[in-house]
Amino acid sequence: MPGAAHTLLPCPPSSPLSRRRTTSAAWWTIPSPGSPPAALSAAARPSVVIASCRHLDLLRRAVASLEAQCAELDAELVIVRAGEPADVALLRHEMPDAVIVEAAPHSGIPRLRGLGLAAAHGDPVLLTEDHCVAGPGWVAALVDAIRGGVE
Numbered sequence: 298m299p300g301a302a303h304t305l306l307p308c309p310p311s312s313p314l315s316r317r318r319t320t321s322a323a324w325w326t327i328p329s330p331g332s333p334p335a336a337l338s339a340a341a342r343p344s345v346v347i348a349s350c351r352h353l354d355l356l357r358r359a360v361a362s363l364e365a366q367c368a369e370l371d372a373e374l375v376i377v378r379a380g381e382p383a384d385v386a387l388l389r390h391e392m393p394d395a396v397i398v399e400a401a402p403h404s405g406i407p408r409l410r411g412l413g414l415a416a417a418h419g420d421p422v423l424l425t426e427d428h429c430v431a432g433p434g435w436v437a438a439l440v441d442a443i444r445g446g447v448e
Contacts, residue, residue: 342420343370343440344417345374345423345436346377346416346424346425347425347426348406348427349377350427351427351428358430359428362431366434372419372436373417373418375398377416421440421444
């Protein structure tokens with residue numbers, strides 16, 4: 298639960314943060330005024346989380362736009378899929394290098410993001426959705442900005 302020195306938020310704001318994992322949810326901690334923010338390691342492996350609850354073809358397009366970018370940065374790709382177990386099995390077969398997290402059917406985007414944040418091991422963690430196609434350099438630009446302290 299919240300400590301005296303930090304404020305807990307259920308979603309990631311764009312500021313220098315350190316993540317604390319709990320058993321039921323992923324939370325972000327913001328250092329109190331006057332305390333230095335935790336620095337992001339330039340050597341840390343980033344993660345990209347895709348929240349997916351729409352048609353699989355949209356997800357495939359989103360993944361295709363991110364695969365080369367993630368490979369270039371050795372970024373972890375986490376896909377959180379709300380849908381039928383058969384969909385998840387198919388994704389595991391089609392995308393063996395991605396971390397596939399199964400969510401209950403009809404789970405909303407906030408729940409999918411939370412599950413993705415809990416499953417991700419990278420720093421920083423970038424969030425997107427299955428209907429979004431990343432432009433060239435999207436992952437590197439965000440990672441560079443976050444590591445450079447841009448808010």
